[in-house]
Amino acid sequence: MKEPLFLNSVLQEKIWGGDHLKEFGYDLPSDKVGEYWAISAHPHGLSTIANGEFKGQKL
Numbered sequence: 126m127k128e129p130l131f132l133n134s135v136l137q138e139k140i141w142g143g144d145h146l147k148e149f150g151y152d153l154p155s156d157k158v159g160e161y162w163a164i165s166a167h168p169h170g171l172s173t174i175a176n177g178e179f180k181g182q183k184l
Contacts, residue, residue, distance in 0.1 A: 134172060
């Protein structure tokens with residue numbers, strides 16, 4: 126592999142969440158986002174590879 130991997134991050138909704146991440150340019154699915162997992166291999170929110178030969182696979 127000769128190219129960097131780009132990941133689709135995970136946005137976690139929480140009862141205490143909000144929409145403040147919009148200020149940083151994130152497209153939020155709701156107004157209850159409480160956590161942003163940039164790189165995640167957690168079973169409750171796996172990042173997905175966005176490009177290359179592994180596109181679509183989860184970490």
